[in-house]
Amino acid sequence: MTLRSIADLPSPDVRDAVADNPVAVVPLGSIEQHGPHLPCGTDTFAAELVAKALAERLDALYVPFGPYGVTPIHAGHPGTINLRRSTFEALLTDICHELADHGIATIVLVNWHEGNNASMNAVATELQDTRELTFVAVQACYTAQRIYADAGGELTHGGGIETLAVLAHDPALVRTDRVDAPTRPDDALEMDAMRRSHEVYGFVTDVTALADDGWYGEPAWATAARAETFAADVADATLERVRMILDLQARRRAGD
Numbered sequence: 001m002t003l004r005s006i007a008d009l010p011s012p013d014v015r016d017a018v019a020d021n022p023v024a025v026v027p028l029g030s031i032e033q034h035g036p037h038l039p040c041g042t043d044t045f046a047a048e049l050v051a052k053a054l055a056e057r058l059d060a061l062y063v064p065f066g067p068y069g070v071t072p073i074h075a076g077h078p079g080t081i082n083l084r085r086s087t088f089e090a091l092l093t094d095i096c097h098e099l100a101d102h103g104i105a106t107i108v109l110v111n112w113h114e115g116n117n118a119s120m121n122a123v124a125t126e127l128q129d130t131r132e133l134t135f136v137a138v139q140a141c142y143t144a145q146r147i148y149a150d151a152g153g154e155l156t157h158g159g160g161i162e163t164l165a166v167l168a169h170d171p172a173l174v175r176t177d178r179v180d181a182p183t184r185p186d187d188a189l190e191m192d193a194m195r196r197s198h199e200v201y202g203f204v205t206d207v208t209a210l211a212d213d214g215w216y217g218e219p220a221w222a223t224a225a226r227a228e229t230f231a232a233d234v235a236d237a238t239l240e241r242v243r244m245i246l247d248l249q250a251r252r253r254a255g256d
Contacts, residue, residue: 003052005062014061014102022105023060023246026095027051028120030069030113033077033207035158035215036178038166040079041067042158043113043141046165050140051110053235054242060108063099065092070115073207077214085119092123096133106134106246112141112165114196134249138238142196144230147237152221156192157210159217167227176219183216 004017006024029044039045044067055062067081070088074080083091096107109120117139124135144165145155153161166174188210194202207214 001056001059003056003062004060005052005055005064007064017061018103021059021061022103023058023108024063024099024104024106025051025055025058025060025108025110026063026065026092028065028069028092028109028111028113028116029067030071030074030115031067032069032071032074032080032082032113033214034162035213037175037219038158038163038215039173042162042166043069045169046144046162047110047112047140049165049168049231050112050138050234050238051108053231054108054110054138054238057235057239058108058242061104063095065095069113070119071113073115073205074214077207088116089119089123092120093127096123096127097131100127100131100133105132106136106249108136108138108242110138110140114141134246134253136242136245138242140234140238143237144234147233148226151226154189154217154221156188156215156217157207158215158219160219160221162217163219164222164226164230167222167224168230171224171227174219174222179219183211183213185211185216188216 006014027047029047031040031044033040034042052062068083070085071080071082075082099107111120120137124137127133128135141155144161148161155161163174191204191210195204210216
């Protein structure tokens with residue numbers, strides 16, 4: 001399928017796209033420091049790449065959200081722009097209301113930044129309850145963590161998988177010449193696993209709890225060959241589950 005982005009289409013074409021398939025895909029990322037070797041837009045670039053690939057596969061309307069996210073954990077580091085949760089939630093709420101008014105019935109949120117989780121979930125559950133909208137959340141960073149694990153890829157802040165995403169977006173933005181050997185501070189992997197657990201978890205409120213200079217991992221793991229298929233690989237790994245959820249929700253609505 002050809003990507004249909006609301007930002008690129010004339011108004012009548014947006015109307016036709018929604019009439020053809022009332023599904024929108026919205027990427028969520030963040031602008032924050034990613035060490036000396038990756039751009040501050042890493043999370044947003046990754047989310048947008050996967051969201052575009054997923055929108056194509058679903059023949060859905062791609063709807064940019066904006067580059068910023070909820071990222072107090074990185075506050076104070078040059079290049080980090082942190083939105084208050086109230087600001088992020090108000091922006092996402094307004095966008096989703098507008099999409100619903102256009103005739104969109106399903107919104108797929110593709111997220112690459114964990115700091116957005118609480119806010120995106122709050123907005124999705126509230127609007128699904130109060131509007132005729134169905135939401136699906138895709139945690140693309142966790143999908144990438146799963147599919148690259150066997151090949152040695154790690155979801156660390158500024159590490160191999162995030163370097164791979166930037167290589168896929170624009171190789172000129174990757175400055176691995178600025179880092180030497182892989183960095184792996186004591187307990188960093190354990191701290192990351194702790195905060196990302198789905199069962200019992202603790203909290204990290206300052207990224208320096210993971211690493212003194214705000215990043216760690218193995219950027220050199222990322223290669224141009226892997227980058228060529230990054231967006232497709234992550235999108236494909238989510239597609240079956242997304243379609244299953246959409247079908248389940250459709251059957252439930254039909255039963256009601």
